[in-house]
Amino acid sequence: MLPKVILIACGSFSPPTPMHFRMFEIARDYFQQMGTHEVVGGIVSPVHDSYGKKGLVVAKHRIAMLKLALKSSEWIRMSDWETQQDGWTRTRITLQYHQNYINSLLSDDSNRDTVPSWLPGNLKQMTGTVQVKLLCGADLLESWNVPGLWENDDIEAILGHHGIVVISRSGSNPEQFIFNSDLLSKYRRNIEIVTNWVPNEVSSSMIRRLVSRGQSVKYLLDDSVIEYIMKNSLFGANSQ
Numbered sequence: 001m002l003p004k005v006i007l008i009a010c011g012s013f014s015p016p017t018p019m020h021f022r023m024f025e026i027a028r029d030y031f032q033q034m035g036t037h038e039v040v041g042g043i044v045s046p047v048h049d050s051y052g053k054k055g056l057v058v059a060k061h062r063i064a065m066l067k068l069a070l071k072s073s074e075w076i077r078m079s080d081w082e083t084q085q086d087g088w089t090r091t092r093i094t095l096q097y098h099q100n101y102i103n104s105l106l107s108d109d110s111n112r113d114t115v116p117s118w119l120p121g122n123l124k125q126m127t128g129t130v131q132v133k134l135l136c137g138a139d140l141l142e143s144w145n146v147p148g149l150w151e152n153d154d155i156e157a158i159l160g161h162h163g164i165v166v167i168s169r170s171g172s173n174p175e176q177f178i179f180n181s182d183l184l185s186k187y188r189r190n191i192e193i194v195t196n197w198v199p200n201e202v203s204s205s206m207i208r209r210l211v212s213r214g215q216s217v218k219y220l221l222d223d224s225v226i227e228y229i230m231k232n233s234l235f236g237a238n239s240q
């Protein structure tokens with residue numbers, strides 16, 4: 001039996017773009033081809049409001065947009081756990097929390113009936129344990145180098161206890177980035193670099209820019225997410 005993996009993408013999702021979900025499909029196909037792991041679920045974890053990044057709309061709206069965008073996915077779920085904490089949660093803690101929660105459920109058949117909505121639907125039939133891996137674009141990996149942003153201990157824990165799946169992004173060179181870091185090179189076996197052969201550079205910031213200028217974002221975002229943005233006048237959109 002292959003080791004079971006749940007992929008978690010942490011981010012702002014302000015707003016969520018199709019690429020945020022496409023990452024999961026690319027990663028699952030990769031593991032299927034490699035035959036090394038079975039991907040049993042995917043989770044997106046929007047960051048707490050206090051993260052305070054420019055362009056971050058309140059969690060209520062980001063959650064609503066994620067729910068709309070994820071309606072068509074059978075296996076990617078949204079966890080609002082981070083948004084419900086008292087403040088910003090470091091990614092290491094988010095990974096640990098979700099992994100511990102899932103594994104404690106799997107170890108006890110009696111408490112599987114009332115499970116949170118972010119858990120994979122097939123959990124009831126699952127046995128054994130799962131490993132939660134961080135799924136991200138190459139830009140997030142490269143943010144590990146930004147002075148004062150990430151703690152080295154956290155990076156080591158993320159790599160040592162979980163592992164990371166990095167989707168290529170144009171303008172990034174994750175192989176080189178890993179080679180340049182002693183810490184990342186030490187944990188190279190826990191870093192999967194996945195080439196996205198159909199790159200798409202739609203980003204939340206580009207969407208925010210277009211919306212704030214009153215320009216169209218049709219075909220870049222799910223129609224239901226566009227409707228939500230317009231209805232709630234998010235990102236400087238004019239209300240209808």
Ligand SMILES: Nc1ncnc2c1ncn2[C@@H]1O[C@H](COP(=O)(O)OP(=O)(O)OP(=O)(O)O)[C@@H](O)[C@H]1O
Nearest residue numbers: 011012013019136137140169200201202203204205
């Ligand atoms: N076009 C893309 N290709 C690959 N990965 C992506 C892409 N867009 C976002 N991601 C990844 O999705 C995760 C969440 O990203 P985030 O919410 O910061 O989105 P973003 O579109 O990059 O946002 P912003 O433009 O506001 O910085 C990160 O791991 C990021 O690397």
Ligand SMILES: O=C(O)c1ccc[n+]([C@@H]2O[C@H](COP(=O)([O-])O)[C@@H](O)[C@H]2O)c1
Nearest residue numbers: 010011012047053090091092149150151
């Ligand atoms: O754990 C950390 O030290 C850490 C430092 C910086 C950023 N993060 C996480 O990385 C994600 C970055 O999202 P974004 O939109 O800024 O690209 C978000 O989920 C943050 O909580 C995490």
